Amino acid sequence: MDEALFTHSAGSGRRGSRQVWTIGMVEERTREAQVFIVANRTSRIINNLINLHIERHSCILQDGWAGYDRIPSNYTHIRLVRGHDNQGNSTILIEGLWGEIRQQIRATCSAGVIESNVNQFIQEALWRRTRQYSSQNLLQNLISIKANNTY
Numbered sequence: 415m416d417e418a419l420f421t422h423s424a425g426s427g428r429r430g431s432r433q434v435w436t437i438g439m440v441e442e443r444t445r446e447a448q449v450f451i452v453a454n455r456t457s458r459i460i461n462n463l464i465n466l467h468i469e470r471h472s473c474i475l476q477d478g479w480a481g482y483d484r485i486p487s488n489y490t491h492i493r494l495v496r497g498h499d500n501q502g503n504s505t506i507l508i509e510g511l512w513g514e515i516r517q518q519i520r521a522t523c524s525a526g527v528i529e530s531n532v533n534q535f536i537q538e539a540l541w542r543r544t545r546q547y548s549s550q551n552l553l554q555n556l557i558s559i560k561a562n563n564t565y
Contacts, residue, residue: 436449436451437450437459464486
């Protein structure tokens with residue numbers, strides 16, 4: 415579990431930077447990922463997401479942000495320093511997802527993202543991960559999906 419900030423730089427006709435906070439979760443065994451756009455990253459919001467989307471008694475790995483300090487007691491909670499520990503635990507799966515999303519944003523939006531299209535980049539990154547598609551075979555995979563009526 416981790417949080418990420420996506421911003422839109424100030425520029426002509428815009429005032430200041432706009433911030434879009436996200437909280438992401440990746441299930442380590444299946445690598446299934448979920449990302450949520452949130453108003454802020456408070457303990458209350460984090461705990462609501464945990465209670466709704468993570469099975470009770472699961473182990474939650476996180477990077478030490480103070481918002482995780484009040485994770486409910488029916489979860490195992492491991493705080494990792496700099497994203498890893500000596501037991502092989504790591505936040506690399508979610509950090510990789512953030513990297514994929516940021517790479518798509520950089521390739522598409524020179525000034526960063528605006529709030530209304532952050533979800534579009536997130537959904538595309540999740541879709542690509544689920545289907546394990548690369549840009550090299552994207553067209554062929556889209557054709558095969560249509561041919562198989564698999565959506």
